[in-house]
Amino acid sequence: MSRSAVVARDVCKEVSSGGASLTILSGVDLDVAAGESVAIVGASGSGKTTLLSLLAGLDLPSRGEIVLDGQSLSPLNEDARASLRAGRVGFVFQSFQLLAGFTALENVMLPAELAGLADARARALDALERVGLAARVSHYPHQLSGGEQQRVAIARAYCGQPRILFADEPTGNLDTATGARIIELLFEMNAAEGTTLVLVTHDAGLARRCGRTVTLREGRLE
């Protein structure tokens, strides 16, 4: 059995809302092996995005434990968790989350720069070429189409050569044809880099491309 990339053990997440406690996730166990691709599916409000943010260390569970790339997140403060993500974890978001004032190249360079890599620029140029945007490196996000923006986001996700990639509804804001092209690109890059992929989606086609699909219903994994 290969090493685990992400592990969730009996994870619960509760938030207080209007004085009452609201359970979003309850008793979630999940083990994602290195190099595996897993789709998390479920109805709206089932807790998919919350689970993704916990697995990536963006938040801590109310109970239970998360182990990311062999490191338990519970004893780590926010800064240490950010440090763990730098250079190891990539993200692709539904709303692209590109910095508006930064060019495509500057957006892509950012994670490599944060990880302290000296060749951030060369890597970013290479990543942009791989997603087919070599000609648009100096364009700003508002000068790019939705599909192009998501390609920049994918280039950014792979620029730091992460071991794990988290994607939240990567095709949710795109039309079917563009979405399909983005899926191709995502899996192509994933195969080439040997990255572990954890994605949240409503898109059955996208889920089917993953090695495994897990379903969340009312905060519990089925």
Next chain:
Amino acid sequence: MSASAGMYALRRLRRGWRSGELLVLTLALAVAVAAVGAVDLFTERVRAALAQQTGETLGGDLLYSARQALPDALRSQIDASGVRSLDVVQFPSVVFSDAASELASVKAVADGYPLRGELRTAPDLFAPEQRAAGVPAPGQAWADTRLWQALRLQPGQRVRLGAIEVEIAAVITHEPDRGTGFTDLAPRLLINRADAQASGLLGPGSRAQYSLLVAGARDAVAALAAMPLPEGVRRFSPQDARPEIRSALQRAGRFLDVAILAATLLAAAAVALSARQYGDRLKDEIALLKCLGARQGFLARAMVAQLAVLALAGCGAGGAVAYLAQGALAGLLGSLLQLELPAAPLWPLASAAALGFLMLLGFAAPPMLDARRTPPLRVFQRATVAGGLSHGVWLAAVASAAGLLWLATGDPKLAGTVLVGAGASLLVLALLAALLVRMLAPLRSRVGVSWRFGLGNVARRKRATIVQVTALGLALLALLLVSVVRQDLLRTWQNRLPPETPNQFLINIQQAQVEPLRAFFAERGQPDIQFWPMARGRLVALNDEPVTVDSFDDPETQRWINRDFNLSWTATLNPDNRIVEGQWWGEAGRGEPLLSADEYAIERLNLKLGDRMTLDFAGERISFTVSNFRTVEWDSFRPNFFLLAPPGAVPDTVPRQYLTSFYLPQAQRALLRDLVAQFPNVTALDIGALMNQVRGIVDRIVAALEFIFLFTLAAGLTVLLAAIEGTRAERVRETALLRALGARSTLIARGLVAEYAVLGALAGLVAAVAAQTVAWVLAAQVFEIPYGPRPSLWLIGALSGAALVAGLGWLSLRRVLRTPPRLVLQQGM
């Protein structure tokens, strides 16, 4: 600083400046630095010019001065010390040419003048100047350019001075010692010492100033400077040469301080508003950066780098403007001060820059650094983790405001007062704003769709609206206040002298001349002229305790009682005098040894009603009982006295002279020529020229104040911009959404303009109320002039607020209305 944090900071700043979100912040910073820097640079130049005064500015190393001829004992002391000395007499007198007359400051000098520095003259107006080879020969006189022009002089022309005529032989182009006192405002006539006595202008009661210039070895001069002085003699060193400039600077400084404080506070408010908005916008980015692995250290370095570049940009731009502005100030006030100003040093800019840094540290750094607390989860859950500002941010802002005000004025008391005042005003503004917003709610159902949309926005964002109205109100308050101070207060102050204000003073009138003078005036159609008797007495005892200079610690009181007091007597009180305590004696007081004291005398001598003051009139002592206190309008240009007694209280044996003032139209100035010819010992003072000069000075000072108020105005506009920019992002999104939902651009535009107009009108109303209150306080406390409420200002405030804010709001959003909604909604961050 890691390269990547620095790079990120630079890219972020580039974006901030391009999109305008940092422009207001940088602008506000620059305005504050420019205002403080300009005034600091200018005052430093004047200070440096004063410090550099050498013996040349005095015409010697020391100057002794008295109202009478200097005592022989002092002369022998000075002669014994081995220094050179020279007599100078100076007195005001009207000089007559064939065509005109002019009040001049006459100076009579002997060979050897000046002991330090040089006199330069020219043979005719605008001819090349040269070093004077001596002083005017007896029978000749030299006049300065102003006198040449006023009297339309020609070389060799003869002018009348008292009982003599002198020939004008040269133009004075440089006189080392333009000394002190009001006569210095008058143009100069330089004559030979030998002619002074012959002019008949040095008789009893003359306004002459007798001086002795001294120059010699440093040790001998230092020894003389340390010697005790006989009574009535004053001693000046070069550094004391221009006390009137120091006091003028001090007075003008208060006004400038108020303008600077207002500019600084407004700029700080604009910086705080902009930085808070910038910090809010950074939150999304910070959450994403944290997702991508950014640590606190990286974020802190990036923020500090941004603040440092902002400081450099704001302080740099502000410093450059300050340097140019101080040049303009020097242009406005420099010639007035008659000082050769040295080049502006750069170091005062350092303190202005320090103020800029402090402003950033206190108002911009906290909300920006606070944004680092944003959790990475915000990339998914924007609304749930918005959060307010921490207490530290507010604490930092208040502490910085106190520091800023202290740094801007160097006066902790003034800074504290202004800070408390500003806090209270903000609170009142906010309460008024809340009240007005509440009153608007019922209007919504009675207006058209555009207005309903606009009013709906105002009501929906109640808290944001109150903050915005308060900020806009603050800005409009500054704008209105500038206009109120300029229009209402300064103009009233300038124009308070009515046209028929006396413009001529006659002094030094002997008792026997009163009736002939009355006849002289009656013949010329001025029968009602009033003569004021005046006796000079020295205070020798207070409540029967002997009084000397040493009885008082306060130097001003020491100087004051060292001179003779001018005492007059009357049964009727002039309208520019008002009794504040006790009773006016009227006719009933005739012959009673009573005294009426003016506020200055009360304050200096700590007088109480019933105190006994003993005055020595040339050997005759009289004790008076203080029976009432008066306030006097000293700037009414009528004769007034610190001390008044009832008629008959001063026996006829006491020597006295008379004085009078009257209005003489320009066309009847020939009367003065006849008067001086007939009564040569009477000194005529042409106060008209003096009044014009005083008006000229006031005009210049007002111009300088208005110039500094421009910075206050600019700071007010930055607050206005910051307040409008604050909700811009939200409006951009809403507008796009409404357009996507099918609302026509014209409807949205009208709604937005309606909303901004309502905001502006509310803010303008709030500001007008506040401006009136502040103007009333200023009128009562600073300008001491009456000022009543002006309801039209409320209307002006509301209308101009509505127009200004709607206009600026429209400018800020008009591009958005033309952008396809898809692009706006797509742009996200």
